[in-house]
Amino acid sequence: xxxxxxxxxxxxxxxxxxxxxxxxxxxxxxxxxxxxxxxxxxxxxxxxxxxxxxxxxxxxxxxxxxxxxxxxxxxxxxxxxxxxxxxxxxxxxxxxxxxxxxxxxxxxxxxxxxxxxxxxxxxxxxxxxxxxxxxxxxxxxxxxxxxxxxxxxxxxxxxxxxxxxxxxxxxxxxxxxxxxxxxxxxxxxxxxxxxxxxxxxxxxxxxxxxxxxxxxxxxxxxxxxxxxxxxxxxxxxxxxxxxxxxxxxxxxxxxxxxxxxxxxxxxxxxxxxxxxxxxxxxxxxxxxxxxxxxxxxxxxxxxxxxxxxxxxxxxxxxxxxxx
Numbered sequence: 225x226x227x228x229x230x231x232x233x234x235x236x237x238x239x240x241x242x243x244x245x246x247x248x249x250x251x252x253x254x255x256x257x258x259x260x261x262x263x264x265x266x267x268x269x270x271x272x273x274x275x276x277x278x279x280x281x282x283x284x285x286x287x288x289x290x291x292x293x294x295x296x297x298x299x300x301x302x303x304x305x306x307x308x309x310x311x312x313x314x315x316x317x318x319x320x321x322x323x324x325x326x327x328x329x330x331x332x333x334x335x336x337x338x339x340x341x342x343x344x345x346x347x348x349x350x351x352x353x354x355x356x357x358x359x360x361x362x363x364x365x366x367x368x369x370x371x372x373x374x375x376x377x378x379x380x381x382x383x384x385x386x387x388x389x390x391x392x393x394x395x396x397x398x399x400x401x402x403x404x405x406x407x408x409x410x411x412x413x414x415x416x417x418x419x420x421x422x423x424x425x426x427x428x429x430x431x432x433x434x435x436x437x438x439x440x441x442x443x444x445x446x447x448x449x450x451x452x453x454x455x456x457x458x459x460x461x462x463x464x465x466x467x468x469x470x471x472x473x474x475x476x477x478x479x480x481x482x483x484x485x486x487x488x489x490x491x492x493x494x495x496x497x498x499x500x501x502x503x504x505x506x507x508x509x510x511x512x513x514x515x516x517x518x519x520x521x522x523x524x525x526x527x528x529x530x531x532x533x534x535x536x537x538x539x540x541x542x543x544x545x546x547x
Contacts, residue, residue, distance in 0.1 A: 250276030250436075250437050251276065251437065251536035251537055251538055251544055251545070252273060252274065252275060252276065252435045252437060252439050252441070252536065252537045253272075253273070253274040253534050253535070253536050254271055254272070254273055254274075254495070254529075254534065254535045254536075254537065255271065255272045255274070255296075255532065255533070255534045255535075256268060256270065256271050256529035256530065256531050256532070256533070257270040257271065257272065257285070257288060257289050257294070257296050257297075257321075257531060257532070258270070258288050258529070258530075258531030258532075259287075259288045259318060259322070259324060259326060259329045259330070259531065260322055260324075260325070260326045260531060261321070261322055261531050261532045262504075262506075262507045262530050262531060262532060262533065263326050263502075263503075263504045263505075263507060263530060263531055264496075264499060264503035264504045264515065264528055264529060264530060264531070265288075265326040265327075265329060265502060265503070265531070266326075266327075266329065266499065266500050266501055266502060267286060267287050267288055267311055267329050267331075268288055268497070268498075268499070268529070268531060269283075269284040269285075269286040269287075269288065269311060269312055269497065269498060270282065270283065270284055270285045270286055270288050270289050271283045271284075271467065271497075271529065272297075272298075272300075273390070273433065273435075273441070275388060275389035275390050275435045275436050275437075276389065276435070276436050276437050277388060277389035277436050278388070278389075279301050279302070279387065279388030279389045279390050280298065280299055280300055280301050280302070281300075281301065281302045281303075281304060281390055281392075281433065282297070282300045282302070282303045282304070282344070282350070283303075283304045283306075283431070283443055283467075284304065284305060284306055284312040284313075284445075285303065285313075285314050285317075285340050285341055285344060286310075286311050286312050286313070286314050286317075286340065287310070287311055287314055287315075287316055287317045287318065287329065287331050287340070288317070288318060288329070288531075289314065289317060289340060289344065290317055290318050290319060290320050290321050290323070290333075291317055291333060291335070291340065291343060291344070292343045292344045292346070292347030292348065293347070294321060295321070296321060296532065297344070297348070299348065300344065300348040300350045301348075301350055301351065301387060301388055302350060302351050302352075302353055302387050302388075302390070302392070303341055303344060303345055303350050303351070303352045303353070304352075304353055304354070304392070304431055304443070305341055305352065305354050305358065305362075306397060306428060306429055306430060306431070306443070306445030306446060307358075307397070307399060307400075307401040307428035307429065307445060307446060308358065308361075308401055308402065308403045308404070308407075308425055309400075309401075309402075309446070310404065312445075312446070313339045313340065313341050314335050314339050314340020314341055315334070315335055315336055315339060315340075315404060315406070315407075316331045316332070316333060316334050316335055316336070316340075317331065317333050317335055317340050318330040318331065318332070318333065319332050319333050326502050326505075327502050336406050336407065337406060337407050337408070337409045338365055338369060339365070339407065341362070342362065342365045342366065342369065342371075345362075345366065345371065345375065346366065346369055346370075346371045349371075349372075349375070350375070351375045351376075351377050351387060352366075352375060352376045352377065353377045353378075353379050353385060353387070353392050354376070354377075354378070354379070354394075354429070355378065355379055355380050355381060355394035355426070355427075355429040356380070356394075356401065356425060356426025356427045356428070356429060357424065357425045357426035358425045358426060359376045359377065359378040360376075361403065361407075361423075361425055362376035363375075363376035379392055379393060379394045380394060381394055381395065381396060381429075389435060389436035390433055390434070390435055390436070391433070391434040392431060392432075392433055393431065393432045393433075393434075393461070394429040394430070394431055394432075395429065395430045395431070395432055395442070395452055395456055395457055395461075396427065396429070396430070396447075396450055396452050396456075397427070397428040397429050397430045397444065397445040397446060397447035397450070398428075398447050398448040398449075398450050399428040399445065399446040399447055399448070399474075399475065400428065401425055401426065401427060401428040402422025402423065402424075402425075403422050403423030403424070403425045404422060404423075405417040405421075405422065405423065407423070408423055428445055428446060428447070429445055430442065430443055430444045430445040430447060430457075431443040431445070432457060432461045432463060434461075435539075437538065437539040438539030438540075439464060439465060439537055439538065439539045439540070439541060440461055440462055440463045440464055440465070440541075441463060441464070441465040441466070441467065441537075441541075442457045442461070442463035442465070442466045442467070442489060442491070443466075443467045444466065444467060444468050444469050444484075444497075445469070446469055446474060446475045446498065447469065447475060447476065448475065448476055448480070449476060449480055449483065449484055449488070453484050453488040453489050454487075454488040454489070457488075457489050458488060458489050458490055463489055463491055463541075464491050464492045464493070464539075464540055464541025465491055465492065465493050465494070465495070465537055465541040466484075466485060466489050466491045466493075466494045466495070467494075467495045467497050468481050468484065468485060468494055468495070468496060468497060469481065469497055469498035470496050470497070470498065470499055470514060470515065470518045471498045471499055471500035471501075471514070472500065472514060473500075474500070475498060477514065478514040478515070478517040478518035478521065479517065479518075479521060481496070481518055482518055482521035482522045485522045485523070485524060486521075486522060486523050486524075490524075491524060491541055492524060492525075492540055492541030492542055493524055493525050493526070493527060493537065493541050493542060493543055494522055494524055494525070494526050494527070495526070495527050495528075495529050495535075496515055496518050496519065496526060496528065496529070497529065499513075499514060499515050500514075501513055501514055501515065503515040503528070504528065504530065507530055509528060515528065525542075525543065525547075527543050527547045533546060534546050535547050
């Protein structure tokens, strides 16, 4: 009887472990919100990251999210903004998903002086997490529009905040981060614009996100090659998935970005972003594109972020669905 009881207990323990396994192995879902469904287009920046516990993070909504009413958004808990340039914060945006064309994006709706980010945050009661000197700017915009200024949250280099199931840290990005005077408005904004100067909101940032399934993702923002990509992103945070800008001229080009992936960050997978080109036609990689150059140069699996197509990643950074 005693031996039988021991076997029963062991069997029950194995069953409990088996039942618990799916929760431990749950995946992070990543859905690009680009200009044209099923394509990767020049202005595509926006992505939604959904933690296994349901926390939803919108990254750099830019100009391809059709305002706060975009039906693709759903619930948004957190918005991340790498820097204040219009193609990331959204000085304007398309009037509806899939309006315009991949090579001729629709940017017909102005979001000034608030920005697409602020309008979405107000509508979704979402928190905006940024670094540098950006939080006071967003807090003021939220307050001016009847929102909660405390929803603008600081995460400066070396620090982190946890919202829901996601821990958010900022890391350096080598890029400019001037604030368009039109966001300021009034006489001050006019004089700044006439003088050709922008507002100061600190350094541009990248992000490192740690999800509840253990996945650590590095979102590069707009950046050049930095020593922190090796020492901090890989050495300290041990990122296993990277969303990497490859657009050239304004940020790393495809060969420089491949160096970052192959020699500095060394993740398990990479998603190219900020391509500044028509990267796909009919959902297929365009031959001769800089995106193709990047994918051929990297030594890890590269997954093209097609708008509206959800990809799923396990805790080790491997794409297990939708890629």
